[in-house]
Amino acid sequence: MAQRKEFIMFSRRLLILSSAALALTSLAGCNKATDMLNPPALHVDRAYVKLAANPDAPSALYFTVHGGASDTKLLNVLIDSALRYEMHESVTSGGMSDMKKLEYAVIPAGKDVAFKPGGMHVMVWGISKSAIAANKMPVIFVFQNGDRIEFDAQFVKPGADAGAAMAHDGMAMGNEVMGNEAQ
Ligand SMILES: [Cu+2]
Incomplete structure (x- = not known):
């Protein structure tokens, strides 16, 4: 008993x-x-733009892509509120750090791929003042498998700690994920 x-x-x-x-x-x-019950869904989160101290200099967009059920590639991003943008990869050769244009990023199934300082990033020129004022830069991530995922990047002011900002906003930002497979 x-x-x-x-x-x-x-x-x-x-x-x-x-x-x-x-x-x-x-x-x-x-x-x-949930991941154990369902196949992983391709999605993006933790997107933020580190604003350059000099308003004429380009800013950098960082984010994390979570791989889906099968391998794919991130082919490009589309940003309405910027004049120009380009995917880059930081490379170090002979102690010198440089960057080159990135044609695509491989996103293996079920794996996380982070665009982060010192690695892959999107260089962004001419961000609209209204986007910065709203602290919201909508980005469409275009994948090889046909998925187009929209996710809003937040802005991080020059000198601010992006890591801390992301840690605090992680949950709220995660909820903003919008799968957009219809397009
Ligand atoms: Cu760059």
Whole structure:
């Protein structure tokens, strides 16, 4: 009898623990529990534009692409509120850091690919003042598999810590993901 009661207590504790773990994984942006039941969905999050201190200099767009059920490539981005933009890759040769044009980025199935400082990025020229004022730069990510995913990038002021801003906004930003496979 006592043993049975103990077992019930134990299962109850296990239940509480597993729901706590579930809540934690939901907070992390990508719900791992859901990923195990459904195939991974291609999506983008954590998009932000690090504004250049000099308004005439280009700013850099960073984001994370989460691979879907099969391998694909990010072919381009479309940004209405900028005059010009180009995908770049930072390369270091002989201690010198330089960047070159990136034709596409390979997005392996189920893997995360981060466009981040010192690596792949999108250089952006002439961002509209209204987009900056609204703290919202809509970006359409164009993939080889035909998916076009729209996601709003936020702005990070020169000198501000993007990492901290993203950590705090991670959840809210994750909720903004809009799959747009119809186009
Ligand atoms: Cu660049």
